[in-house]
Amino acid sequence: MSMSDEDKRQEAALEPFFEDARRQVPDASARLMARVLQDAEAAQALQGGRAVARPAAPLRLWGRLRQGLGGWPAMAGLGVAGLAGVWIGLALPATLPGLAPGAGDYLVDVAPGLVLETGGGF
Amino acid sequence: MPLDAHDDLSDEDLLDAFARGDRAAARALTLRLTPRVLAHAARLLGNRAEAEDVAQEAMLRLWRQAPRWRAGEARVTTWLYRVVANLCIDRQRRLRRGPVALDAVPEPPDPAPAAPARMQDRARAEALQAALAGLPARQRQAVVLRHIEGCANPEIAAIMETTVEAVESLTTRGRRALFAALAARKEELGYVDE
Numbered sequence: 001m002s003m004s005d006e007d008k009r010q011e012a013a014l015e016p017f018f019e020d021a022r023r024q025v026p027d028a029s030a031r032l033m034a035r036v037l038q039d040a041e042a043a044q045a046l047q048g049g050r051a052v053a054r055p056a057a058p059l060r061l062w063g064r065l066r067q068g069l070g071g072w073p074a075m076a077g078l079g080v081a082g083l084a085g086v087w088i089g090l091a092l093p094a095t096l097p098g099l100a101p102g103a104g105d106y107l108v109d110v111a112p113g114l115v116l117e118t119g120g121g122f
Numbered sequence: 123m124p125l126d127a128h129d130d131l132s133d134e135d136l137l138d139a140f141a142r143g144d145r146a147a148a149r150a151l152t153l154r155l156t157p158r159v160l161a162h163a164a165r166l167l168g169n170r171a172e173a174e175d176v177a178q179e180a181m182l183r184l185w186r187q188a189p190r191w192r193a194g195e196a197r198v199t200t201w202l203y204r205v206v207a208n209l210c211i212d213r214q215r216r217l218r219r220g221p222v223a224l225d226a227v228p229e230p231p232d233p234a235p236a237a238p239a240r241m242q243d244r245a246r247a248e249a250l251q252a253a254l255a256g257l258p259a260r261q262r263q264a265v266v267l268r269h270i271e272g273c274a275n276p277e278i279a280a281i282m283e284t285t286v287e288a289v290e291s292l293t294t295r296g297r298r299a300l301f302a303a304l305a306a307r308k309e310e311l312g313y314v315d316e
Contacts, residue, residue, distance in 0.1 A: 007297065010298060010301040010305075013308070014300055014304065017249070017250045017313075018269040020246050020247060020250070021247060021250055021269075021270045022270055024247055025161045026161050026170070026173075027157070028160045032160065033152060033153070036156050036177070036178055037149060040148035040149075040185050041148060043188070047188070047189050
């Protein structure tokens with residue numbers, strides 16, 4: 001809406017009222033200022049300096065894997081289980097203890113035609 | 123950091139310092155912004171006591187917003203004017219009563235007996251406030267932002283969440299209504315045409 005001459009005249013006539021109003025800013029009472037400052041300090045204490053901070057960065061692959069498996073406790077359990085597996089593999093005797101003599105009699109060759117090429121004359 | 127060290131900082135920088143736990147920034151922002159927020163609320167509501175409550179609530183919302191404030195997105199005052207206007211609208215809806223002109227007039231800065239000039243200032247302020255109170259809420263908000271707070275039209279459009287054209291229309295209609303209410307009182311209030 002463009003201003004007509006009449007609108008301009010009216011604006012000029014009102015300007016002294018506006019000018020006075022601009023000069024007369026109400027005094028904020030000491031009580032109000034104290035209340036506002038108290039709120040500010042309480043908010044700072046609660047927020048602890050950006051405690052409500054920005055959103056966390058997106059997880060990388062390793063982070064997503066860790067989270068998918070159930071976090072650090074699950075990862076620790078997985079590590080222990082892995083190490084136990086390695087130890088069992090290395091410490092296993094040539095024949096399994098407790099395997100009764102003659103137990104091989106119960107073995108069934110499910111593919112008699114299949115000969116494994118193991119090489120080396122074995 | 124001493125309080126004077128904050129005088130040169132923008133509102134946005136102060137708010138950033140506030141969010142990092144700077145207590146002097148909290149004081150500087152309180153001193154700088156509370157009177158402005160109070161004045162704006164008083165002009166929109168026409169009631170000093172209600173305006174104080176609105177000012178405190180608006181500042182509280184600013185403190186809570188501080189950690190999430192994104193630099194460069196908006197000016198702090200633009201955001202505050204919008205919050206104040208929304209709070210005033212809520213309050214007026216709740217109270218279901220019109221603005222009261224007299225309470226909005228600023229108190230004299232000292233308790234000295236009112237000199238004639240001061241009485242005239244007060245009469246002028248009351249006359250303007252009464253005329254503003256007669257305007258529809260959006261016109262009053264636009265006129266106050268433009269002519270008393272000194273905001274430019276694009277900023278007013280951002281505060282009022284409307285277009286610059288709509289702001290121009292609101293201020294023009296508001297001024298016409300104010301002129302109709304005040305022109306006859308110019309002489310009585312001591313304004314002399316040059």
